[in-house]
Amino acid sequence: MNELPVVVIGAGPVGLAAAAELVERGFEPLVLERGAEAGAGVAEWNHVRLFSAWSELVAPAAGRLLEDTGWARPDGDAYPTGSDWAERYLRPLATALGDRVRFDAEVVGVARRGRDRVVDSGRDEESFTVHVRAVDGSEERIAARAIIDASGTWSTPNPLGGEGLPAVGERSAVDRIAYRVPDLADPVVRTRYAGRHVVVAGSGHSALTALVALSGLAKDAPDTRISWVLRRGSVGNTFGGGDADQLPARGALGLRAQAAVKSGLITVVTGFRTEALERDDAGRLTLVSAAGQRIEQVDEVVTLSGFRPDLTWLSELRLELDPTLQAPVALAPLIDPNVHSCGTVYPHGAQELAHPEKNFYLAGMKSYGRAPTFLAMTGYEQVRSIAAELAGDHEAATRVELRMAETGVCGGAGLFDEPDDAAAGGCCAAPKAEVLTLS
Numbered sequence: 001m002n003e004l005p006v007v008v009i010g011a012g013p014v015g016l017a018a019a020a021e022l023v024e025r026g027f028e029p030l031v032l033e034r035g036a037e038a039g040a041g042v043a044e045w046n047h048v049r050l051f052s053a054w055s056e057l058v059a060p061a062a063g064r065l066l067e068d069t070g071w072a073r074p075d076g077d078a079y080p081t082g083s084d085w086a087e088r089y090l091r092p093l094a095t096a097l098g099d100r101v102r103f104d105a106e107v108v109g110v111a112r113r114g115r116d117r118v119v120d121s122g123r124d125e126e127s128f129t130v131h132v133r134a135v136d137g138s139e140e141r142i143a144a145r146a147i148i149d150a151s152g153t154w155s156t157p158n159p160l161g162g163e164g165l166p167a168v169g170e171r172s173a174v175d176r177i178a179y180r181v182p183d184l185a186d187p188v189v190r191t192r193y194a195g196r197h198v199v200v201a202g203s204g205h206s207a208l209t210a211l212v213a214l215s216g217l218a219k220d221a222p223d224t225r226i227s228w229v230l231r232r233g234s235v236g237n238t239f240g241g242g243d244a245d246q247l248p249a250r251g252a253l254g255l256r257a258q259a260a261v262k263s264g265l266i267t268v269v270t271g272f273r274t275e276a277l278e279r280d281d282a283g284r285l286t287l288v289s290a291a292g293q294r295i296e297q298v299d300e301v302v303t304l305s306g307f308r309p310d311l312t313w314l315s316e317l318r319l320e321l322d323p324t325l326q327a328p329v330a331l332a333p334l335i336d337p338n339v340h341s342c343g344t345v346y347p348h349g350a351q352e353l354a355h356p357e358k359n360f361y362l363a364g365m366k367s368y369g370r371a372p373t374f375l376a377m378t379g380y381e382q383v384r385s386i387a388a389e390l391a392g393d394h395e396a397a398t399r400v401e402l403r404m405a406e407t408g409v410c411g412g413a414g415l416f417d418e419p420d421d422a423a424a425g426g427c428c429a430a431p432k433a434e435v436l437t438l439s
C-alpha cells in the first residue's frame with residue numbers, strides 16, 4: 001500500500017497546501033480537481049477582496065515550495081481579490097506541483113477497496129478506491145493509501161428558505177435569485193440590479209460585502225432599493241468587532257456596512273424567516289415569512305446564508321460527524337456558532353479531524369461543515385498536522401502552530417435568535433491551548 005498516492009480532493013487553497021505538506025514529508029500526493037485550473041472555486045468570486053492579507057493566505061510549506069521556483073512572494077500587508085489569490089498563488093503552486101495535480105477529474109465516490117460501508121473484515125488494512133469522472137463522462141478508479149478531502153462547500157450554498165430547505169416557490173424563482181455576491185463591476189450584472197428592489201438575505205461577511213457593493217450602486221442609480229433580511233431577531237453583533245477585530249479589513253467591512261445602513265440606503269428587516277416566494281403577473285416577487293410578514297415588489301434576491309458540505313459521495317465511508325454542524329465530532333464544539341461568535345478557533349489538527357475510517361480526513365472549508373467562520377490559515381494548519389500524522393510524526397501532528405485573529409465580538413452567540421449576552425463569555429471564556437504564530 002505504501003507505493004500508492006495520498007489522494008487530495010480539490011486544488012483549492014487547502015488541497016494544494018496539503019499537497020505541499022505531503023511533498024515535504026516524502027509522500028507522492030495526487031490532487032484531483034474537477035475544474036480546468038487550480039482555485040476553480042476561488043475564481044468564481046474573483047471580484048471579492050479578501051479581508052485577510054497575503055501574509056495569512058500563503059501556506060508555509062507551499063511558500064517554501066514556490067520560493068524554490070523563483071516565485072515572487074506578494075507583499076504580505078496587501079489584500080488580494082479572489083482573482084489575485086488564484087493567479088498569483090494558487091496557479092503557480094499547481095504548476096510547481098506539476099503532474100501531481102490533475103484537472104478535469106471530478107471525484108464522485110470514495111470507498112475502501114472491495115468493501116462497502118458495512119464490511120468490517122480487513123477494513124483498516126485495505127487501500128481506498130477513488131471514483132473519478134471526467135467532463136466527457138469517462139470514468140476511472142484510482143487506488144489511494146489515504147484521502148484528504150479538501151473539496152470545499154462552494155457548490156452547495158444554503159437555500160433562502162428559513163428551514164434550511166427551499167422556500168415554497170424558491171426553485172421556480174431561481175432566475176431572480178443569486179446565491180453568490182454579485183460582481184457589480186460587470187456591466188451586465190450592474191444593469192440587472194440598478195434601479196431595482198433587491199433583497200439581500202444573510203448575516204455573514206458575504207452579505208456585508210453585497211450590502212456595501214449594492215449601496216455603492218444605489219448612489220449611482222438612486223431608484224435602487226435595498227432590503228436586508230435577517231433571520232435573527234436583531235442586528236446585534238452582525239457588523240462584527242469593527243476596530244477591535246484583529247483582522248482590520250474584516251472589521252472595516254462591518255463598519256462600512258453599518259455606515260450604509262445608518263445612511264438610510266438599506267431597509268433592515270429582522271426576525272424574518274422566508275417560508276414562501278410569490279410571483280405577481282409582472283414577475284415581481286413577494287417574500288413571505290413564517291410569521292406572515294411580507295416584503296413586496298422585489299425584483300432580485302441575493303441569498304448569502306452560508307454553505308453546507310456535500311457528503312453524498314462519501315456514503316460508503318464511516319464518518320463521525322456532529323449532528324448539528326456536519327463537522328468532525330471533536331472539531332464541532334470548537335466552532336459551533338450557537339456558542340462561539342468570535343471567529344476564533346481553538347487549535348486543532350489530525351486528532352480532531354479523524355474518523356472511524358482510518359486515514360480519511362476532511363480538511364479546509366468542508367471540515368467546518370455548516371459553521372461559518374473558516375479561515376484559510378486554519379486549513380493550512382489542519383493539513384500540516386494531517387501530513388505529519390500520516391508520516392507517523394505524532395509529536396508534530398499534535399503540536400500547535402497557529403494563532404487565530406479574534407473578531408472582537410466575543411461573548412455572544414453567533415446565531416440569529418440569541419440575544420448578544422446569551423452566551424456571555426462563550427467562546428472567549430473557553431480554555432485555549434497555548435498558541436504560536438503560523439510561520
Ligand SMILES: Cc1cc2nc3c(=O)[nH]c(=O)nc-3n(C[C@H](O)[C@H](O)[C@H](O)COP(=O)(O)OP(=O)(O)OC[C@H]3O[C@@H](n4cnc5c(N)ncnc54)[C@H](O)[C@@H]3O)c2cc1C
Nearest residue numbers: 010012013014034041050051052107151152364365375376
Ligand atoms: C467570498 C469569500 C471570501 C473569503 N474571504 C476569506 C478571507 O478573507 N480570509 C480567509 O482566510 N478565508 C476567506 N474565505 C474562506 C476560505 O478561506 C475560502 O473559501 C477558501 O477558498 C477555502 O478553501 P478550500 O480549499 O477549503 O475550498 P475551495 O476553495 O472551495 O476549493 C475546493 C476545490 O475543490 C474542487 N472540488 C469540489 N468538489 C470536487 C470534487 N468532487 N472532485 C474534485 N474537485 C472538487 C473545487 O473545484 C475547488 O477547486 C472566503 C470565502 C469566500 C466564499
